[in-house]
Amino acid sequence: MAGGTGVRTFQKKFPDRTFDVGIAEQHALTFAAGLAKGGLIPFVAIYSSFLQRGYDQLLHDVCLQKLHVVVMIDRSGIVGEDGETHSGIYDTAYLRSIPNLTVIAPKGAKELEKAMEYALEYDGPVAIKYPKGLAYTGLDDKNMQFIEGRSEVINFSSQIGRSDVKSLAIFAVGNMVENAVKIRDRIKAEKGYEPELISMRFINPLDTERIQETIKDFEVIAVIEESISRGSIGEAVGYEMAKLGIDGTEADDSSDMVRTRLLHFCIEQESLQHGSVKKIREIVGLDPDSIYDRIIDAIQK
Missing domain, CATH: 3.40.50.920 (Rossmann fold)
Structure with a gap:
């Protein structure tokens, strides 16, 4: 899903740092856990609806071990023409039940960038969820420093x-x-x-x-x-x-x-x-x- 998630752009610039595992979401998360155990900081881009398939791997292979894996959850929320199988309306419910997982919902484009920077420096698993389509660019002046668990x-x-x-x-x-x-x-x-x-x-x-x-x-x-x-x-x-x-x-x-x-x-x-x-x-x-x-x-x- 490198095209749909936007990873293709990164892949063109950093081909040796990009791994397209296709629609094997469970493998993607366990693979990322292995990379994290080896000292790397993997960012895993997955649609919200497809992350449901990797719930077990996210819980057991990543979060119980408190590994530094960042999950970028694309198409969170209503996705419209993608159809009901792609609805990302369940992720808040299933992600909040996972121990050791920090979950961020940025309000727009600038805060999404800040969330990624925060996740890069954070010592543990982080999930960042955002919707399909163009990101909101309002309130760019409202970007308080990220503090764990603070609104x-x-x-x-x-x-x-x-x-x-x-x-x-x-x-x-x-x-x-x-x-x-x-x-x-x-x-x-x-x-x-x-x-x-x-x-x-x-x-x-x-x-x-x-x-x-x-x-x-x-x-x-x-x-x-x-x-x-x-x-x-x-x-x-x-x-x-x-x-x-x-x-x-x-x-x-x-x-x-x-x-x-x-x-x-x-x-x-x-x-x-x-x-x-x-x-x-x-x-x-x-x-x-x-x-x-x-x-x-x-x-x-």
């Missing part, structure tokens, strides 16, 4: 002192930061304030400290991710709420329970049909307009 605050809330709406924070994962920025800008243009926007660049380990602080500080939290709901970041945020004794469902004025409303924008269905990325996002409610409408409805007092 990045894109902007703090400007709602301080307002009592007409509920306070809102948005957690966006990877490529969904682009949509979250559109939603933030629309709220600012139409409502006159900015919600807090946080990029969850590390999906393993999670920034539980930031999550818990945000749960305590805001009345409504929206989590936006292009992943299935089970095993998702939104599910993890709900778990942190439960640990704090907070109910994330819609508030009931008759209850004395402390509540922070959790809005989870994800993929509820277990498989996706063929179609453009734009169309599929509209079907599952991950387009900016659908997300905006649900958020505005939730924050009204």
